[in-house]
Amino acid sequence: xxxxxxxxxxxxxxxxxxxxxxxxxxxxxxxxxxxxxxxxxxxxxxxxxxxxxxxxxxxxxxxxxxxxxxxxxxxxxxxxxxxxxxxxxxxxxxxxxxxxxxxxxxxxxxxxxxxxxxxxxxxxxxxxxxxxxxxxxxxxxxxxxxxxxxxxxxxxxxxxxxxxxxxxxxxxxxxxxxxxxxxxxxxxxxxxxxxxxxxxxxxxxxxxxxxxxxxxxxxxxxxxxxxxxxxxxxxxxxxxxxxxxxxxxxxxxxxxxxxxxxxxxxxxxxxxxxxxxxxxxxxxxxxxxxxxxxxxxxxxxxxxxxxxxxxxxxxxxxxxxxxxxxxxxxxxxxxxxxxxxxxxxxxxxxxxxxxxxxxxxxxxxxxxxxxxxxxxxxxxxxxxxxxxxxxxxxxxxxxxxxxxxxxxxxxxxxxxxxxxxxxxxxxxxxxxxxxxxxxxxxxxxxxxxxxxxxxxxxxxxxxxxxxxxxxxxxxxxxxxxxxxxxxxxxxxxxxxxxxxxxxxx
Amino acid sequence: xxxxxxxxxxxxxxxxxxxxxxxxxxxxxxxxxxxxxxxxxxxxxxxxxxxxxxxxxxxxxxxxxxxxxxxxxxxxxxxxxxxxxxxxxxxxxxxxxxxxxxxxxxxxxxxxxxxxxxxxxxxxxxxxxxxxxxxxxxxxxxxxxxxxxxxxxxxxxxxxxxxxxxxxxxxxxxxxxxxxxxxxxxxxxxxxxxxxxxxxxxxxxxxxxxxxxxxxxxxxxxxxxxxxxxxxxxxxxxxxxxxxxxxxxxxxxxxxxxxxxxxxxxxxxxxxxxxxxxxxxxxxxxxxxxxxxxxxxxxxxxxxxxxxxxxxxxxxxxxxxxxxxxxxxxxxxxxxxxxxxxxxxxxxxxxxxxxxxxxxxxxxxxxxxxxxxxxxxxxxxxxxxxxxxxxxxxxxxxxxxxxxxxxxxx
Numbered sequence: 001x002x003x004x005x006x007x008x009x010x011x012x013x014x015x016x017x018x019x020x021x022x023x024x025x026x027x028x029x030x031x032x033x034x035x036x037x038x039x040x041x042x043x044x045x046x047x048x049x050x051x052x053x054x055x056x057x058x059x060x061x062x063x064x065x066x067x068x069x070x071x072x073x074x075x076x077x078x079x080x081x082x083x084x085x086x087x088x089x090x091x092x093x094x095x096x097x098x099x100x101x102x103x104x105x106x107x108x109x110x111x112x113x114x115x116x117x118x119x120x121x122x123x124x125x126x127x128x129x130x131x132x133x134x135x136x137x138x139x140x141x142x143x144x145x146x147x148x149x150x151x152x153x154x155x156x157x158x159x160x161x162x163x164x165x166x167x168x169x170x171x172x173x174x175x176x177x178x179x180x181x182x183x184x185x186x187x188x189x190x191x192x193x194x195x196x197x198x199x200x201x202x203x204x205x206x207x208x209x210x211x212x213x214x215x216x217x218x219x220x221x222x223x224x225x226x227x228x229x230x231x232x233x234x235x236x237x238x239x240x241x242x243x244x245x246x247x248x249x250x251x252x253x254x255x256x257x258x259x260x261x262x263x264x265x266x267x268x269x270x271x272x273x274x275x276x277x278x279x280x281x282x283x284x285x286x287x288x289x290x291x292x293x294x295x296x297x298x299x300x301x302x303x304x305x306x307x308x309x310x311x312x313x314x315x316x317x318x319x320x321x322x323x324x325x326x327x328x329x330x331x332x333x334x335x336x337x338x339x340x341x342x343x344x345x346x347x348x349x350x351x352x353x354x355x356x357x358x359x360x361x362x363x364x365x366x367x368x369x370x371x372x373x374x375x376x377x378x379x380x381x382x383x384x385x386x387x388x389x390x391x392x393x394x395x396x397x398x399x400x401x402x403x404x405x406x407x408x409x410x411x412x413x414x415x416x417x418x419x420x421x422x423x424x425x426x427x428x429x430x431x432x433x434x435x436x437x438x439x440x441x442x443x444x445x446x447x448x449x450x451x452x453x454x455x456x457x458x459x460x461x462x463x464x465x466x467x468x469x470x471x472x473x474x475x476x477x478x479x480x481x482x483x484x485x486x487x488x489x490x491x492x493x494x495x496x497x498x499x500x501x502x503x504x505x
Numbered sequence: 506x507x508x509x510x511x512x513x514x515x516x517x518x519x520x521x522x523x524x525x526x527x528x529x530x531x532x533x534x535x536x537x538x539x540x541x542x543x544x545x546x547x548x549x550x551x552x553x554x555x556x557x558x559x560x561x562x563x564x565x566x567x568x569x570x571x572x573x574x575x576x577x578x579x580x581x582x583x584x585x586x587x588x589x590x591x592x593x594x595x596x597x598x599x600x601x602x603x604x605x606x607x608x609x610x611x612x613x614x615x616x617x618x619x620x621x622x623x624x625x626x627x628x629x630x631x632x633x634x635x636x637x638x639x640x641x642x643x644x645x646x647x648x649x650x651x652x653x654x655x656x657x658x659x660x661x662x663x664x665x666x667x668x669x670x671x672x673x674x675x676x677x678x679x680x681x682x683x684x685x686x687x688x689x690x691x692x693x694x695x696x697x698x699x700x701x702x703x704x705x706x707x708x709x710x711x712x713x714x715x716x717x718x719x720x721x722x723x724x725x726x727x728x729x730x731x732x733x734x735x736x737x738x739x740x741x742x743x744x745x746x747x748x749x750x751x752x753x754x755x756x757x758x759x760x761x762x763x764x765x766x767x768x769x770x771x772x773x774x775x776x777x778x779x780x781x782x783x784x785x786x787x788x789x790x791x792x793x794x795x796x797x798x799x800x801x802x803x804x805x806x807x808x809x810x811x812x813x814x815x816x817x818x819x820x821x822x823x824x825x826x827x828x829x830x831x832x833x834x835x836x837x838x839x840x841x842x843x844x845x846x847x848x849x850x851x852x853x854x855x856x857x858x859x860x861x862x863x864x865x866x867x868x869x870x871x872x873x874x875x876x877x878x879x880x881x882x883x884x885x886x887x888x889x890x891x892x893x894x895x896x897x898x899x900x901x902x903x904x905x906x907x908x909x910x911x912x913x914x915x
Contacts, residue, residue: 130735
């Protein structure tokens with residue numbers, strides 16, 4: 001049963017300070033399990049060599065590290081089913097993993113866990129042009145689906161920043177967003193059906209275009225964003241969109257983030273529907289301009305606002321004119337407009353290269369993620385600024401302003417223990433600030449291990465218990481990615497579980 | 506089953522919760538004439554009712570207005586819970602394009618309020634008088650505007666619900682991007698009150714389109730319309746909706762374009778080039794009355810089915826369905842669904858449905874009965890409860906409504 005721990009300031013596992021777990025403690029898998037796994041996927045696709053396991057000890061949030069007992073790389077639904085069946089019947093926890101680009105520690109193994117990676121499941125199985133759907137294996141890279149469907153005049157809309165490396169399976173697990181989700185919506189909108197391997201290895205098909213979506217509960221919707229805790233999606237049916245005819249990109253330079261934020265509110269309020277609205281703040285601009293990615297932004301600028309419209313060519317200039325007017329009314333110093341691809345890339349440069357450029361300012365970067373109602377952006381940004389000043393920490397904001405999705409990036413030096421602690425405390429204050437403004441603790445990066453400690457800021461015990469109950473429906477023995485999302489879960493004894501699964505009771 | 510249960514319940518609730526009426530069609534659908542209706546005035550009162558029902562072993566049928574009925578009825582004692590007294594706008598921030606309202610608020614009233622700020626909810630499910638916000642979310646029906654705006658489930662940002670055992674939960678939030686925990690809210694959308702009673706909802710709104718243009722193409726040859734409709738659905742531009750209606754005498758294709766005037770005009774040209782036909786443009790109010798008609802308003806047949814298949818198979822389905830004498834069809838060409846309004850004078854409704862089911866399944870589609878005359882005993886063709894569809898759904902039912910108190914209707 002789910003049990004909520006007493007709220008304490010010191011978190012047992014999930015914190016930047018204690019997240020590091022030394023290697024060498026991992027208990028090797030029994031040799032019989034290893035050889036049985038090898039029989040399913042082939043000897044070369046079961047990794048147990050400690051040196052090779054190091055690659056899998058963290059995801060994109062490298063503060064949390066722990067090597068798995070083994071990594072298994074199956075190549076089909078049937079192999080995943082057999083692997084999961086074997087591991088679960090031995091009471092061994094399964095940690096699903098895509099490309100490992102996640103930013104919340106969602107793919108971090110438990111001490112007893114085995115990672116099941118989807119790297120070999122990288123085939124697009126079907127592109128159905130007439131129905132505008134594709135079926136892909138979970139290891140397909142996000143951007144590859146768009147490349148593969150472009151020749152048919154189609155593309156896949158969700159575009160997380162990591163789209164050239166992240167996988168569709170990972171996108172499903174995290175319900176990933178991206179800059180263009182303002183107009184087009186997040187991953188959940190595009191997932192129409194799934195083949196899923198459940199606990200114990202059972203294969204189920206849920207949803208699917210052409211099936212009556214009202215015939216049962218929206219299990220696809222519930223599965224998307226379940227962070228590997230409900231099962232592994234092994235085939236993904238996705239909706240494709242026709243490529244838009246034209247694009248206009250605007251870059252507005254402002255004296256302050258607040259005025260840029262007001263311009264965003266004005267643009268949305270006047271009925272425009274931009275494809276993307278992104279803000280890069282002053283500290284970020286300075287970092288970018290000092291780096292090899294310099295885009296020629298004025299150094300004294302307090303914020304840069306990137307606005308993009310797409311759609312029918314004929315209407316775009318009108319939309320761009322109105323947005324430009326909104327920017328100027330809110331005090332934009334200048335507004336540039338791109339119509340050709342080269343210029344567009346240049347205007348996006350500060351936004352796209354922001355994270356890379358920050359390496360110049362500080363050795364470490366904590367990418368935070370939270371959402372607030374769009375109208376609360378100016379006051380929340382001022383509050384974040386204040387938190388940074390109080391802790392003496394540099395915070396650079398790069399964010400999806402159109403949907404209120406903030407990424408306050410805290411810059412620090414891991415070697416400085418004192419600073420690390422300040423980062424933790426500042427992060428928590430930022431989360432509280434966003435929640436108090438009517439927002440939430442994560443807009444697109446997920447909870448993983450990192451944000452479990454903040455879940456009680458937004459959910460009460462009844463809501464957390466309901467989520468735990470949903471997990472038990474899919475994974476009664478908690479053998480899929482345990483210790484994620486929910487603040488604290490008591491895991492049933494592994495041996496009991498093994499018995500239940502082995503005897504089929 | 507005849508029951509009078511209000512005695513023990515009346516001690517728990519204020520007087521205002523009783524004495525409410527619901528449409529007589531509901532009683533027909535529920536195969537009863539006993540009007541045991543309770544109208545809670547708050548989420549707390551909803552919880553009181555559900556806890557009472559759990560203890561008493563009484564089933565609860567939650568409704569909005571009860572106008573959109575569904576041919577399943579509980580055989581155990583039951584009461585009807587209407588959300589009609591939960592009807593306030595709790596929060597509306599036009600600049601955020603979000604609104605929170607109680608479940609019983611009527612879509613019509615909410616839309617009036619939104620329109621004063623140039624905003625709307627872009628959903629057009631089959632017509633139901635006085636549809637409520639909670640009812641819309643509980644049925645999960647988006648309507649053909651799904652093509653241009655995505656499904657309803659993607660625009661429900663938050664809700665408060667009371668589970669079958671009386672637990673109140675706050676799901677989601679007020680922001681458009683939110684991945685803080687498992688997305689239980691998604692299973693509530695379209696759950697027809699089988700898991701919980703929805704007490705309030707936060708939705709994402711959209712700016713009203715500057716131009717809402719309806720393109721019309723009429724023809725006696727339905728196959729010709731189908732191929733044009735499919736060409737529209739695979740064109741490089743994305744219309745707001747594509748509806749094809751047909752009878753045995755012919756049909757009509759309706760394509761809705763939303764946007765600024767220049768882009769709508771360009772979209773129309775590009776569609777005409779792509780399909781090789783020229784459309785007639787209908788303006789409001791004529792356009793509006795056509796759309797109302799397409800939502801099934803004024804069709805009062807007691808026999809309605811919905812068929813689903815891959816959108817590319819829609820022509821095959823229509824070919825099959827239009828052979829039923831006296832049928833009236835309405836297809837969402839993008840979504841891949843057809844509503845068929847069948848004449849009740851079919852010689853033998855049961856065997857006709859059986860025949861249709863067999864043919865449609867052979868074509869790779871599924872059929873579901875939405876409405877059926879009260880006197881027909883065709884229980885095998887009644888839509889099944891959602892939770893009958895597999896172990897996972899049944900598990901969720903147990904998690905949210907452990908005493909199986911809630912009896913959903915569509």
